[in-house]
Amino acid sequence: MRDKLFIDGQWLAPVEGGTFPVIDPATEETVFHAPAGTARDIDHAVRAARRAFDHGPWPRLTGKERAACLRRIAGIILARKEELARIEVRDNGKPLPEAIWDMEDTAGCFSFYAGLAEELDENPEEAIALSEPRFSSKVVREPVGVAGAIIPWNYPLLMASWKVAPALAAGCTMVLKPSELTPLTALELGAIAEEAGLPAGVLNIVTGLGPDAGQPLSEHPGIDKLAFTGSVPTGAKIMAAAARDIKNVSLELGGKSPFVVFADSDLEKAVEWIMFGIFWNQGQVCSATSRVLVEESLYPALLERLVVEAARITIGNGLENGTLLGPLVSRGQYEKVLAAIARGAKEGATIASGGKRPAGLDTGYFLEPTILTDLAEDNFVWTEEIFGPVVCVKPFRDEADAIRLANDSRFGLAAAVMSKDRARCERVARAFRAGIVWVNCSQPTFTEAPWGGYKQSGIGRELGRWGLSNYLETKQITAFEADEPWGWYIKG
Ligand code: NAD
Numbered sequence: 001m002r003d004k005l006f007i008d009g010q011w012l013a014p015v016e017g018g019t020f021p022v023i024d025p026a027t028e029e030t031v032f033h034a035p036a037g038t039a040r041d042i043d044h045a046v047r048a049a050r051r052a053f054d055h056g057p058w059p060r061l062t063g064k065e066r067a068a069c070l071r072r073i074a075g076i077i078l079a080r081k082e083e084l085a086r087i088e089v090r091d092n093g094k095p096l097p098e099a100i101w102d103m104e105d106t107a108g109c110f111s112f113y114a115g116l117a118e119e120l121d122e123n124p125e126e127a128i129a130l131s132e133p134r135f136s137s138k139v140v141r142e143p144v145g146v147a148g149a150i151i152p153w154n155y156p157l158l159m160a161s162w163k164v165a166p167a168l169a170a171g172c173t174m175v176l177k178p179s180e181l182t183p184l185t186a187l188e189l190g191a192i193a194e195e196a197g198l199p200a201g202v203l204n205i206v207t208g209l210g211p212d213a214g215q216p217l218s219e220h221p222g223i224d225k226l227a228f229t230g231s232v233p234t235g236a237k238i239m240a241a242a243a244r245d246i247k248n249v250s251l252e253l254g255g256k257s258p259f260v261v262f263a264d265s266d267l268e269k270a271v272e273w274i275m276f277g278i279f280w281n282q283g284q285v286c287s288a289t290s291r292v293l294v295e296e297s298l299y300p301a302l303l304e305r306l307v308v309e310a311a312r313i314t315i316g317n318g319l320e321n322g323t324l325l326g327p328l329v330s331r332g333q334y335e336k337v338l339a340a341i342a343r344g345a346k347e348g349a350t351i352a353s354g355g356k357r358p359a360g361l362d363t364g365y366f367l368e369p370t371i372l373t374d375l376a377e378d379n380f381v382w383t384e385e386i387f388g389p390v391v392c393v394k395p396f397r398d399e400a401d402a403i404r405l406a407n408d409s410r411f412g413l414a415a416a417v418m419s420k421d422r423a424r425c426e427r428v429a430r431a432f433r434a435g436i437v438w439v440n441c442s443q444p445t446f447t448e449a450p451w452g453g454y455k456q457s458g459i460g461r462e463l464g465r466w467g468l469s470n471y472l473e474t475k476q477i478t479a480f481e482a483d484e485p486w487g488w489y490i491k492g
Helices: 039-054 063-079 081-092 096-122 156-170 184-195 210-219 232-245 267-283 299-312 331-346 399-407 422-431 464-469
Strands: 005-007 010-012 019-024 029-035 126-128 135-143 146-150 173-177 203-205 225-229 248-252 258-261 291-295 350-353 370-373 390-396 414-418 436-439 472-480
Touching (some): 005 039, 029 184, 063 184, 146 156, 156 225, 156 464, 184 203, 232 248, 291 399, 299 390
Parallel strands (some): 146 173
């Protein structure tokens, strides 16, 4: 594990010399002291990224050359995936098989953007047809410049890759600020970039607390683009900080995503996808389908099966064989989730299952998979993101009622629908006010497809070619091609 910041191709102690503890959420033990970067380290990192962008080779390489480096990064991640996954489990708590899957997805993300970097060479410019024959016009795409990335703790290395890979593919340079709850694999990414031969200053990694390192990054005048994933309140601060210098901003924020299950659904498939939609990664997933809406006639049977299956989930340390639900990421998150359940119950919700620490797990931030019912439409747990293994289940009358309830949220990240009637699925999919819609499933995420939300779930899209566009400027080059004079001031 690395105890230095990665700035300008060097491993440096933070200027102020501080550290913050890294706690294993399964044991509550401090496993490491990570370097606490502050405003001066951020300034150093941004200046390095600026030099690398303005004078270094990276933006001037061909897409093919950048792709070769991205593929080397992907290869190293794959070669180290088991080791990196184990670090991720100690940092974040998730079950090891999930962490290994994350590492494969992370490597896949670098490979995917390597392909898109090559495509930039194949399509260096696009001719634009004009209505005026005396002019020609074309469009070229250029890297935005120096990007600042601030990311959360739920998929530490994967969330880094969603920003680092497209930024590097585009030819940008970057300063990455990982979450203080999970800094370890991001620092490893510095070592991986170094080993892959990424030029100094292209990727800089500064760990530290949000207000001490994240805020100075969001306010730094040397940053051209800010890419943020995290909570709505922090997203609002980032946007406000960016407003001062009119920085380009993309935001991936929270959600309270609905899963609409019609009565013609297969009961077992519905139960499994509902569970995958909320218990995977301990429910700490921005797109988790935390509001399940079930057609009235199926509701009693589905709830009964869900309660039985949820109680069967093996809870434990993510490093133990067979664990399917690990601890929540931190004491703060654990207490926040318990407080939300208590508030929901006080506001009239019934705890149909879970809601407390599992028997026999006295240490660690463990919580039983929790199912809440009898939810008023204004109950706190029905309207607010909980970010834990807590699902709210509510019956609905008909399709119109389901759509109304599903869309009645200030969020619009994801939504899911299940029915054997594909025409109905298509109708409901179109009616959802959300950026990601799953049909007959919930959560599978593909690097090729756009990711992001409507409403307060964010601005812009990551992944796919949309993710690359985040880091590209669009320039038109328009030329006067005619021989005759323009003839506005000087008449011929
Ligand atoms: P958070 O907003 O608390 O922190 C996110 C990052 O912002 C961290 O790196 C933190 O250090 C930093 N930060 C905190 N205060 C800051 C400030 N004043 N200025 C600049 N940076 C600051 O969020 P979190 O608790 O880490 O993550 C959970 C949230 O992230 C949830 O709301 C979840 O829905 C969302 N999320 C969204 C997506 C998505 O793709 N839409 C993915 C993962 C998580």
